[in-house]
Amino acid sequence: MRMTRKLAAVVGGIALTGGLLAGGAGTAGATAAAAADCPSGWYCVWSGENYTGRMQKVEGNNADLTGFSVFQGFKSRYQHGKNCDFKWYSEKNYKGSSGVIKRGSKLTGSATHFIKSNKWVNCV
Template identity: 65%
Template sequence: MRMTRKLTAMAGGIALTGGLLAGSAGAAGAAPATPKAPSDCPSGYFCVWAGQNYTGHRQQVAGTNKDLTRYSVFQNFKSWYNHGAKCDFEWYSEKNHGGSHGVIPRGHKESDDVSHYIKSNKWVNCR
């Protein structure tokens, strides 16, 4: 819930951007290796890491998703990066694009010590 509050507050002050899942909508599995930097997130994706400073398991999306709850890292992460190629990333606190939401701008990355979650997403403001 804290991410919901935090990202809602951020959305009120700035626009946020995101990336899409390659191929069909959905999420890629957790990456087994510990990434060295947010740039390890493939271009066109929104990536989350379980740990601070882009460490631990990584999961990524590159499409619109109505339900991200089956992907464990999206339910408990501390770092994120929108490496979207053309779009901003719109996140939702509930499945089926419900609840509170915010937009993470393309290129935005952040890490903190708070556990966050996202239950669904869309790509917006494509250019």
């Protein structure tokens, strides 16, 4: 029993640290979340409707988000950027179709969305 708890603590620590090692994109656990969990200056997505499920967040420009699973199938998003709008692309390296999401914009629903790269634009 004691060994099982230690192993769970080590595995949990590794899972939590994984987001910190990812550079521009971070990860939150699979517990229920809320839009308020998205830090100021970040663009956050959740795997489930109503800001539930696994959360991933991105700060800065990213030419390839395909290594982050939630960006490849999310149902909720919050653009919590401080000074810029968020420009998403359907392909890596800022290619494919794109759109701009204004600061403060939130969206949740049953439709599944994906983003393969992003830039911050229209900065004030």
